[in-house]
Amino acid sequence: MLQGFSAELKRLSIFVAICLLLGWLTGHLLLVLDIGxxxxxxxxxxxxxxLNRWLLRKNDEEPPEAAGIWGDVFDNIYHLQRHQRQEKENLQAVINRVQEITSALKDGVILLDWRGHLDFWNPAAQRLLGFHTKDQGLSVINFIRHPRFVSYFEEGNYSEPLELPSPRFSSKQLQFQITRFGKNERLILVRDITQIHNLEQMRQDFIANVSHELRTPLTVISGYLETLADNNNLGPTWQKPLQQMQQQTQRxxxxxxxxxxxxxxxxxxxxxxxxxxxxxxxxxxxxNEAMALSGDKEQEITLSCDGNIQLLGNEKELHSAFSNLVVNAVKYTPAKGKIAMRLWKDKQNCYFAVSDNGPGxxxxxxxxxxxxxxxVDASRNSSTGGTGLGLAIVKHVLLRHDAELKITSEVGKGSVFTCVFPLH
Known part of the structure; x- marks a missing residue:
């Protein structure tokens, strides 16, 4: 650019000198300068x-020949055009590659703009949700109208995925996971989890049915064991086996x-x-139940409640969750140990904590x-008579109440189990 500018200055200087010479020779200096x-x-x-005609042409032709500063302008614009065209081709290649990758995915991929309107989707999303080309630019809520999805989408808390029946196929179960990116744009991953859902349903049905079916024979066995234990004709040799069988039946x-x-x-x-x-x-x-369970262990069990606190929930489920935490503390805290139950709240949450000075x-x-x-220790469960399901029950109850369980513990000093319930 500097070389072209220097050449242009030289050319202009020569042109002015010629005009001055012609003006001096003709005696009309100002007129000649004006014409120049x-x-x-x-x-x-x-x-x-x-330059304008060349820029308006859409074909990739070289710039017009020019000298001086205009030659530099033409060449620089041409190089910028070529660089921009190369960048565009590279970007298009990346876009094509991403589209090829997303097209190969079995999971649906949906891109939404900042308004929540459809911007892009891959073939899997089209197959699962039935999108068409004319749907681009429409709100995703027009196609997934389930109240739980609408609430999930508008609340903006996408830390956990959402599972829903497919809006297109009633027999399918879909999982939606939303991720924010860019300027409030969103990426939705849609996964067909029908097989996993059916297996989970089979597992739940199997456990429920087997548990129900086992209760009857177990009741019969337990009844006969009690009858045998009450029979005075049996010698002392049978007392220990019968006692062990009764304990295992109770477990x-x-x-x-x-x-x-x-x-x-x-x-x-x-x-x-x-x-x-x-x-x-x-x-x-x-x-009171924990005191009765503690019995001869003479544990100190205290309860502290801050005011008359009420909680919206299922009383039977909450009793089961709280009782499991306290019963665990009684089982694992040594004799004459301390167990503290505490209930309090702040502006956002209600808290129930069970602390002990057990082994940690x-x-x-x-x-x-x-x-x-x-x-944690296989031998501990058999010695305390636990089933290994108590904290799983606590977790499920809290999830059903939008709550969470926080656990802190230190070996040799004890543990604290805290249930956190949002007040909304």
């Missing part, structure tokens, strides 16, 4: 016209009852039989404590 300026302006307009009965409770929690609709529950009398009842739990076990049948 007008000629230079006409030259500039002509070059601008050439089996507890396991079946817990499985039935879990099955009911998984299959019953959320919000079933909910009402405002005064928690003070409920927790006093649980404390290593941090590596805490994330898995709510899994079914997970054992």
């Amino acid at each position: 300026v007008l000629a230079y302006l006409v030259y500039m307009l002509w070059q601008m016209s050439r 089996m009965a507890l396991l079946i009852n817990d499985l039935l409770v879990l099955s009911k929690l998984e299959t019953t609709e959320v919000g079933h039989n909910q009402k405002l529950i005064p928690l003070d009398p409920l927790l006093h009842s649980i404390r 739990i290593e941090n590596k076990h805490i994330p898995r404590l709510t899994e079914r049948f997970y054992r």
